[in-house]
Amino acid sequence: MIGEKDIVIFDVRSPEEYKGEKILAKRGGHIPSAVNLEWNRVLEKEIPIYKPAEEIDLLLKKAGVTRDKRVVVYCHKAMRASHMYVTLRLMGFENLTVYEGSWIEWGNDPHTPVTNPS
Numbered sequence: 259m260i261g262e263k264d265i266v267i268f269d270v271r272s273p274e275e276y277k278g279e280k281i282l283a284k285r286g287g288h289i290p291s292a293v294n295l296e297w298n299r300v301l302e303k304e305i306p307i308y309k310p311a312e313e314i315d316l317l318l319k320k321a322g323v324t325r326d327k328r329v330v331v332y333c334h335k336a337m338r339a340s341h342m343y344v345t346l347r348l349m350g351f352e353n354l355t356v357y358e359g360s361w362i363e364w365g366n367d368p369h370t371p372v373t374n375p376s
Contacts, residue, residue, distance in 0.1 A: 259330065260371070261291045266323050268331045270297040270342045271361065275334065278374040282334055283365030287374030289332070295321040297338040300345050314349060325351055332357035332364075 259265055269276050269292040276294040278286030288294065300314045301307065308314065323329055329351060331339040339356045346354055357364075364370050 260289065264326075265328045265330060267292040268321070268323055268329050268342070269294045269333070269361075270331060270338050271333045272296050275361070281365075283361055284368070285365045285372050285374070287365075287372040288361075289364060290371050290373045292332075292373070293322045295323070297333065297342045297345075300342070308345070308348075311349065314345070318346075318349070325353075328353040328355070330355050330357050332360040334361045336360045 259267065267289050269288050271294070272280065273294060273296060274280035275282065275286070276288045276292075278288075280286070295317060299317055300309055302309055318324070329346060331342050331346070331354065333339040336356055336358050339360060343354055343356050365372065
């Protein structure tokens with residue numbers, strides 16, 4: 259899964275969690291090759307409703323999340339990832355999955371590879 263060209267590992271945690279600056283497991287950072295876009299960036303700030311679809315599509319494309327790839331979404335405990343899963347479904351993505359173990363599983367397992375740019 260890691261580094262495969264037809265799969266996007268999509269981390270929807272905060273940039274601080276992704277970078278390993280905010281550590282909520284034994285290790286901080288992210289799954290190698292994962293791209294990051296915080297889950298709430300697809301919502302309006304004033305009222306928690308979705309931004310226009312065109313704006314969401316641009317955010318996703320900028321992050322490298324495209325419909326031609328299988329998208330594996332994760333966060334810390336799969337709650338934020340579930341929100342993004344629904345968002346992607348509404349946006350027409352079909353080849354999706356949520357990594358249910360998310361970072362709480364990955365970051366606490368000493369045998370999994372981690373990218374920690376901090």
